Amino acid sequence: MISLSDYRQQWFGNIRGDLLAGLVVALALIPEAIAFSIIAGVDPKVGLYASFSIAVLIAFTGGRPGMISAATAATAVLMVTLVRDYGLEYLLAATVLAGLLQIGAGLLRLGQFMRYVSKSVMTGFVNALAILIFMAQLPELNPSTEGVTWLTYALVAAGLAIIYLFPRLTTAVPSPLVTIIVLTTLVVVMGWEVRTVGDMGALPDTLPVFLIPQIPLTLETLLIIFPYSAAVAVVGLLESLMTQNIVDDLTDTKSNRDQECIGQGIANTATGFIGGMAGCAMIGQSIINVKSGGRGRLSAFTAGTVLLILIVGLGDLVARIPMPALVAIMIMVSIGTFSWSSIKALRVHPRSSSIVMIATVVTVVYTHNLAIGVLVGVLLSGIFFAGKISQLFRISSTLSADGRERTYVLEGQLFYGSTEDFAEAIDFREAPDRVVIDVSRAHIWDISSVQALDMVILKLRREGADVEVVGMNKASETLVDKLAIHDKPGAMDTLMEH
Incomplete structure (x- = not known):
């Protein structure tokens, strides 16, 4: 006030x-x-x-x-x-x-x-x-x-x-x-x-x-x-x-x-x-x-x-x-x-930023509607931002000396833009006795990432592996506890319905 x-x-x-x-x-x-x-x-x-x-x-x-x-x-x-x-x-x-x-x-x-x-x-x-x-x-x-x-x-x-x-x-x-x-x-x-x-x-x-x-x-x-x-x-x-x-x-x-x-x-x-x-x-x-x-x-x-x-x-x-x-x-x-100055900046600014600016201008001038132009710009900004964040996601894995335990280490942001990379990095054909998914260097953001985690765990369990998720931060743990279904009966059927 x-x-x-x-x-x-x-x-x-x-x-x-x-x-x-x-x-x-x-x-x-x-x-x-x-x-x-x-x-x-x-x-x-x-x-x-x-x-x-x-x-x-x-x-x-x-x-x-x-x-x-x-x-x-x-x-x-x-x-x-x-x-x-x-x-x-x-x-x-x-x-x-x-x-x-x-x-x-x-x-x-x-x-x-x-x-x-x-x-x-x-x-x-x-x-x-x-x-x-x-x-x-x-x-x-x-x-x-x-x-x-x-x-x-x-x-x-x-x-x-x-x-x-x-x-x-x-x-x-x-x-x-x-x-x-x-x-x-x-x-x-x-x-x-x-x-x-x-x-x-x-x-x-x-x-x-x-x-x-x-x-x-x-x-x-x-x-x-x-x-x-x-x-x-x-x-x-x-x-x-x-x-x-x-x-x-x-x-x-x-x-x-x-x-x-x-x-x-x-x-x-x-x-x-x-x-x-x-x-x-x-x-x-x-x-x-x-x-x-x-x-x-x-x-x-x-x-x-x-x-x-x-x-x-x-x-x-x-x-x-x-x-x-x-x-x-x-x-x-x-x-x-x-x-x-924005015209000169087109050469030095990231291409995504220039595209957002130009798209906003073109849409507003074409429609004579500021709201539509700004909406297009905000949507493009969100898409480009999600694309950039998804590129920061990394996953590595190591196999124990006896070949019985595989550890996957996730780094970066796990959200709808990076779930595909997460799923593709998991070797489901391999059949170790135990799989550890280490998310201590990652953050789980949304329902898409929780569902991807559910699917990975259930597929690995189907192959006979004992799966454990470790290193989850408080915010990620709260989200997973609320939305995850991999420990519930009929979980695979529920996920496949989606």
Whole structure:
């Protein structure tokens, strides 16, 4: 549990940096929230209200200060079918349920499972996200899109120049904010015709209000929304925890995974009651926030509050922000997010690590689903790891001088990946009076290894040998005592049934 003084420091330890960074993030959230609403098939206000609500609430309840959460594409794409088949009210109900599931995950401390996601998967996740962020900007650079002209490319180039060159003059003001101000002023003063935020969709002009989703409270309704809620909860937590790890690395600080799960759940549950869609952490906006100087909870709170003020009170002004300015910022985020060192590392890293990283990138980019990509990466990591561990398994044997006793010495890890080597190393045709299986240098891990041990013992006994297992450590002994059946009647028949 965080102390009150530390919590206060997370709020007020970086006031100026957090306020400025939050302002930049708020501006960048607007077009994305509108775009994600369109993806889900709902009005822009659903995504905008969600981004306001989630950003503000996560500032109070989250476990990672400085991380930005809002409506995201990762959760929006999961809701498309639900909205199409059942409508907005079911989307809101699913959002509430997804939040409750996330709270449950936090209370059960499921966030700790992130430690099993390898560095290669993390790198692949980051690189894929960078590519997706860049790809999301392509429609605004497509000549066939209405309003995209040579002036669009010129303004994007100018925006990138400001972003990368302005910090050489001063870092007192975030360069993305300067980019928005300068390009908006130029477009307004010169009267240039370019796409603006207003072209993305109508902005809401009223504050969100509390509402209860109008759905039948029946088991049938639960069965309809539960699969969507479960998917949103899992994908949302996965992206949030991955982003949390990245922000931890960027800021050289540690944060609370389980609290982040609970915070995401509270934010989503509350958002469903004000007409907003589910969301999660946003790696792009989080990196914008960190690179703009945001470090504390105040940055997320500022982003959400300023977003609401902008869309409700200053909607006409915000609508005039040119899209090239925001495209330039997102390209900067894409470039900054991509791990360029990982390309050079392909030559020196183990082949298995490179395969995992590339597979994660390809799967995410192909499916546009971060969860599937990460799942593929984690599965491949597990397979390669099991393969490496199985290669460390060794077995040797010696025969006594009188030829009556054979001793097998096992070294390494005996598990499902090494049981075949174990079985093949035993000479069942030989018929000594006694066989000793020495596992003092080995560890027995799972039911597969216990069954392999059962089978070896029973086959040797069938050949007339007296078998003894020696040197078993406490953990292995506990597992074998619980699962082994070689001393039970009908053991061979039982094993052969499997």
